[in-house]
Amino acid sequence: MQVFDTARDAALSLRPDRPVYGFRPGVLKADAREFMSAFRGTTAYAVKTNDDPRVLKTLVEAGVKAFDVASPAEFASVREADPSAGQFYMHPVKAQSDIRLALETYGIRSLALDHEDEVAKILRIVRALDLDPADITLFVRLATKGHAAYELSKKFGAGASHAVELAERIQRIGFKVGLTFHVGSQVEDLDTYERALASAAWIRNRADADIAALDIGGGFPARYGNDPRRKAPPPMPPLGALLADIHNEIDEWGLGDLPLIAEPGRVIVARSLSVIVRVLLKKGQRVYINDGIWSSLSDAWTGKITLPARLIPDPARPRRGKSEKLMPFRVMGATCDSVDILSRPFYLPENVDTGDWIEIGHIGAYSLSLRTRFNGFYPDTFVEIATPFEDDETGTEAFATVEPRGGMAAE
Numbered sequence: 001m002q003v004f005d006t007a008r009d010a011a012l013s014l015r016p017d018r019p020v021y022g023f024r025p026g027v028l029k030a031d032a033r034e035f036m037s038a039f040r041g042t043t044a045y046a047v048k049t050n051d052d053p054r055v056l057k058t059l060v061e062a063g064v065k066a067f068d069v070a071s072p073a074e075f076a077s078v079r080e081a082d083p084s085a086g087q088f089y090m091h092p093v094k095a096q097s098d099i100r101l102a103l104e105t106y107g108i109r110s111l112a113l114d115h116e117d118e119v120a121k122i123l124r125i126v127r128a129l130d131l132d133p134a135d136i137t138l139f140v141r142l143a144t145k146g147h148a149a150y151e152l153s154k155k156f157g158a159g160a161s162h163a164v165e166l167a168e169r170i171q172r173i174g175f176k177v178g179l180t181f182h183v184g185s186q187v188e189d190l191d192t193y194e195r196a197l198a199s200a201a202w203i204r205n206r207a208d209a210d211i212a213a214l215d216i217g218g219g220f221p222a223r224y225g226n227d228p229r230r231k232a233p234p235p236m237p238p239l240g241a242l243l244a245d246i247h248n249e250i251d252e253w254g255l256g257d258l259p260l261i262a263e264p265g266r267v268i269v270a271r272s273l274s275v276i277v278r279v280l281l282k283k284g285q286r287v288y289i290n291d292g293i294w295s296s297l298s299d300a301w302t303g304k305i306t307l308p309a310r311l312i313p314d315p316a317r318p319r320r321g322k323s324e325k326l327m328p329f330r331v332m333g334a335t336c337d338s339v340d341i342l343s344r345p346f347y348l349p350e351n352v353d354t355g356d357w358i359e360i361g362h363i364g365a366y367s368l369s370l371r372t373r374f375n376g377f378y379p380d381t382f383v384e385i386a387t388p389f390e391d392d393e394t395g396t397e398a399f400a401t402v403e404p405r406g407g408m409a410a411e
């Protein structure tokens with residue numbers, strides 16, 4: 001991979017007409033290490049967030065030793081990155097053949113579920129393989145209530161009384177019992193963790209079962225941009241303070257004796273990737289770019305996330321306007337599909353023009369893993385960038401709208 005100091009250097013040297021990803025392994029390592037040092041349990045990176053082999057390898061180099069996986073392809077990617085890494089198979093609804101592969105070929109011994117029929121599926125395979133249930137922890141996934149850019153409890157999770165029944169059933173069979181929840185991705189209401197922990201404590205107290213571990217899932221917020229026309233969301237504490245609060249709640253709810261696991265995704269990987277896109281056309285207050293919701297930007301679209309963006313003007317073109325006043329531009333994606341329009345604008349200098357580049361920052365989460373080949377567009381060119389997105393202040397026209405909250409390493 002070619003290495004550049006900044007994305008601006010990469011854009012001006014390569015003059016790309018197709019999107020180019022700027023991978024920042026140094027930032028990825030720093031953010032992974034920050035999480036691991038602030039969290040007092042096992043950090044199991046959620047592979048679905050970004051399963052690129054370069055990302056997984058860099059995380060292993062940073063010291064990540066466990067991964068949350070959801071499919072055979074993810075089992076294989078983790079094994080490729082580190083054959084000795086721990087794997088937690090936390091998808092609550094699994095194919096029978098995938099459960100077999102997990103237990104037999106990959107030696108996975110931690111699985112999640114939220115229904116008795118899933119217990120039956122797992123038990124059938126455990127018996128067929130002649131495994132000892134006591135070596136396997138089945139985590140009961142709890143439903144949670146709260147606010148996040150993505151709510152996940154609409155789809156998964158057992159209510160509290162059902163969870164008690166499941167825990168007792170699992171213990172009766174001879175498995176170890178764990179509890180897990182996922183408060184939703186990019187959590188916007190920190191009380192959600194407290195409510196989920198209260199529910200875990202209630203279940204532990206009611207169930208005639210020994211709880212062996214608590215997995216608090218993902219959801220920890222990453223830093224994104226801020227749209228000045230919208231009411232700012234409640235400020236998020238820096239990651240260290242957020243995790244300290246969660247630890248306090250864990251202790252206050254009497255769960256502090258349990259081994260802990262977390263499955264962070266976006267908070268670890270968001271800052272490590274940007275994409276350099278080209279303005280194919282400027283039409284009034286719209287910019288048409290060569291990427292969009294079917295390539296790298298679907299997460300920002302569905303999650304209504306404001307991404308930080310920086311203009312990289314093409315010095316080879318005469319500027320048609322002088323005004324560098326920041327204006328909100330609607331961002332139209334590369335495909336012919338009319339839903340391919342970002343749900344949040346980019347704030348760019350008024351004189352942005354056709355042929356300029358834009359570096360879109362903090363897109364490491366749910367970008368590469370959600371790319372499609374729709375309309376024949378599939379960005380796949382990578383360079384390495386040495387400077388963190390928000391530290392690059394080259395040129396007066398460079399700027400970013402990174403919200404000063406949800407503290408990661410830059411705080």
Ligand SMILES: Cc1ncc(COP(=O)(O)O)c(C=O)c1O
Binds near residue numbers: 046182217
């Ligand atoms: C079970 C599970 N764990 C972890 C994650 C990672 O979440 P996040 O990227 O919000 O940290 C997800 C994401 O949807 C998930 O479904």
